[in-house]
Amino acid sequence: MTPDLRTAARPAVGTTVVDRLLRHTAQPVAVRHTIDWAGPVGMDLPDERAVQAACGLMHVHGRATGGPVPLAVDYASVVAGVLAAQGATAAGIGRARGLDLNEVRTSVAQGALLALGQYLAAATADEGLDPPDPEPSEASAAGLATLGTSDGARMEIETLDPSAWREFWARLGVPAALAGRGWLPFQQRFATAVCPLPDELRRAARHRTLADLRAAAHHSGVSLLTIGSDPAPAVHPAPWRLTPAPAHTVTAVPSPRPPDATLPLTGLRVVESTRRVQGPLAGHVLRMLGAEVIRVEPPGGDPMRWLPPLADGTSARFTALNAGKRVVEADLTTMQGRAAVRELAATADVFLHNWAPGKAGRLGLDSEDLRPGLVYAWASGFGDTLGERPPLGTDYLAQVHSGLAAAVRPADEPPAPSLMTLTDVLGGLVCAQGVLAALAARERTGRGGRVDSSLVSAAALIPRPAHRVHWTPWDRPLATADGHLYLGPEARARPEAMRRLFDRADAKSLTTQEWTRRLAEAGLTATPVRTDLAVLAHDPAFRSAIAPPDPVTGHARPYAPWEFA
Incomplete structure (x- = not known):
């Protein structure tokens, strides 16, 4: 499906991110890339906050504190920038393999929906539940882990x-x-x-x-x-580090492109041994771009398969990240299990894992243990920023270490990580882009290589000010009689107009539709804030961005976030 896209200037943050990533990527062929705000979503979404409101980011980020609230960083725009870089790099690889691909498009809204994939699946599963946010008067910090x-x-x-x-x-x-x-x-x-x-x-x-x-x-x-109060990144690592295989190694022979291929990675094989979100999402991206992905799981399957809610006997959240992958079970604690992984890697173009530091070496499955023509990718938590014995490399500790825990909330709130998996999602996307960069280099040189990325290197992509931001009363969503509204940036620029409106009526005395009309009469814009992902999945405005509920699992998923031309 390739819906028509409204043309729009690329968002500044998305532009900066995609340009930085493409400078860090050796592309075989230059491909034009475009980032829109709304993309295939049939709504007027003029900025980052409008996307956060309409697509559910405000809802998921605000769940733990009592109601929808914006992320104080341009998260969806950064995700879209990484998606644009992925699409352009993958299209370049496809062109080097004989596909006629000249342009790729994505949008900030599609980036937001991809980031919400596991939450959307859970909300729309047969056993799912996505209750509306509680009233603002009930807001508290009781739902945070801080x-x-x-x-x-x-x-x-x-x-x-x-x-x-x-x-x-x-x-x-x-x-x-x-x-x-x-x-x-x-x-x-x-x-x-x-x-x-x-x-x-x-x-x-x-x-x-x-x-x-x-x-x-x-x-x-x-x-x-x-948790400190400084929003600036403590470290500024490169998004990924690519180490080419030594020049004297046997050159790689890329997998042939099937004659009927339409996606850039069709015919390439990825073997992944990953868990939770970061690693599986990297494999999910490569699969959406056409690669065959073989997933190595322990005997009996990944325990995440039974994380509720279940759909057709499997966790909806797990399926959101792993659908379409072929599964091979192997016990890596045994010689036979490790041999099975080596055998799989010998037939693969990419080997991907997010094991704890040092585990690959102990298993004899590090980059030097596998064939030199392989692209070997390790997605870690902290990389080398915290020495040889870092803390557990999980999302919320990465938000703390990178300063993101301070950046995502305004200055009048205590710093705390978002409980939405911000760095896990972005880390998986950055890992996938590192793999694409290595595959692009392999097309040019014939040599494989090693890609190292981390949650912290992904978090560093998110721009933030030197000091925590201060919000006006109009930065937070307006609670109405039947929901919430995000007020556009002109509301902050016209405080007198806002005061006149609120002198005439209490916010909660009018419905969302009535407030939208009054704001429009005053020349102000507003976007309804989505607080129920199950309803969003059935909204006609999203029919070209979200696939209908799967007939087997019953839950919805976002379409692949690129349109190739």
Whole structure:
């Protein structure tokens, strides 16, 4: 499906990102790329905030704090910039392989929908639930995972081990049964974007000093990072590091392009051993661009397959990232399992993993252990920014380390990571672009190479000011009698007009439609804020951007975010 696109100037942030990524990418053939605001979405979406409102980003980001709220950074525009770079690079690879591809288009709205893919799937699954946001009067920080201390520090903790979780809280005097009540919401916050911890856990942290919590984390094996108020990135790594295979190695013979291929990577094979979001999303992008993706899972399958809600017996969130991939089960703790992976990699063009630091070497599956013509990609959490023994490389700790936890919220709110998986999504996209850059280089030189990217290197792509932003009352969505409205930038530029409107009526006394009419009469624009992703999936305005519910799984998914010409 290739819907007509409205032409528009490329958003400044998206332009900056795509230009930076393409400078970092050796393309075999230059391909024209265009970024629109709305793309195939049938709405007037003139800026980043309008996209965040209409596509559900405000809703998911605001779930943990009581109602829809904008991200204070141009996140969707950055995602669109990476998508444009991917499309242009992939089209260049396709042209080098004999396809007649000259142009690629994407949009900020398509970037937002791709970023929301797992939340959209969960909301539209048969067992899914996406309740509307609570009223603003109910807003609180109870849904965040951020902890405070008696001496005023704020921190994020991380562990994937329930015994380490219990030990951490035991050292703070919390009984095991009570700590156990917090484990499931803590682990599922990646999928739900909320973390309703028992109040007793938060109180236990607030009664201890930062030193006490650091000691508890150290002795229990829990990772802990304190949240600063500086939004600037602590480090500025390149999006990825590409290390070509040595010149003396055997040159690669790229997989032939099938004669009926229409997508740029058709005929190429990717083998991935990944989990959670970052790695699977990188493979998902390469599959949407035409590659065959073979997924290596442990015996019995990836545990994420059973994360609710289920659709046709499999997690809707898992399917959103892994549909269409072929699965091979292998026990990497055994010689036979590792041999099976080497055998698969010997037939592949790309090997992709997001294992913990050092695991590839211990398994004998590092880049030097596999064939030299391969593109070998490692998607990590911190790269080399925190030394050889970094904390767990997960989304929320990466937001803290990169300064994004301070940048996503305005100055009048305490800094805290968004519980939407911002860096996991962006990290997966950056990893995929690094793979495309390596494949483009291989078309030119015949040599494979190694690609290293990280959540932190992805977060560094998001521009942010030197100091946290200050919002006016009109930066937050307007709560109406039946929903919320995002007011366009002219509302902030015309405070007198806004005051006159609000002198005439209380905001919640009028419906969204009535407010839209009054604002239009005053020459002001507004965008309805989507607070129900299940409804969004059936909105006629999105029919060219979101596929109808799958007849087997029952849940919706965004279409591939590129249109090639």
